[in-house]
Amino acid sequence: MLDQDDDSLLKSKTDWTVDEVQNSNYNSKALNAIFTSVNMNMFSLITNCTSAKNAWDTLQRNCEGSESVRRTRLRMLTSKFEMMIMEESENIQDYDRRLQEIPNEAFSLGDPISNE
Incomplete structure (x- = not known):
């Protein structure tokens, strides 16, 4: 969300819509599936990823190349x-x-x- 100065701020979880909560749950489940499916070497590459898309892209880039x-x-x-x-x-x-x-x-x- 944006503040008075049009700066981006994280939205409080109490202000999330039903769709935002559902998308967050989907992301958590997908990220958990990715984390549990990779070996320790790959896990170390994606351990700091907060979105499943980011983790997937990182793995794809490292496993498949360009x-x-x-x-x-x-x-x-x-x-x-x-x-x-x-x-x-x-x-x-x-x-x-x-x-x-x-x-x-x-x-x-x-x-x-x-x-x-």
């Missing part, structure tokens, strides 16, 4: 798929497991690969 890094990783996955062959020492289940890692990783990078 957009150019993401595109490079997707190109590497495409090349890996095109060059993939079944090794003589592996069975069909092991080969299928290696093959399924490629679309799973592409999906995590935001570019799902269809089964076709």
Whole structure:
């Protein structure tokens, strides 16, 4: 909220609307889910974040890198798929497991690969 001099001030919790209380609860739940889902190294990166959006963006930036890094990783996955062959020492289940890692990783990078 703004004071008489148009300076930003934090609004007292007693003055929050129903929507603001609900959004605060959603943020707390999301932030708690993020905190409990990461390892200690990642937790140390986001421990000072007060919003789930900020924590998520920090993790995304540190885990995925920039957009150019993401595109490079997707190109590497495409090349890996095109060059993939079944090794003589592996069975069909092991080969299928290696093959399924490629679309799973592409999906995590935001570019799902269809089964076709």
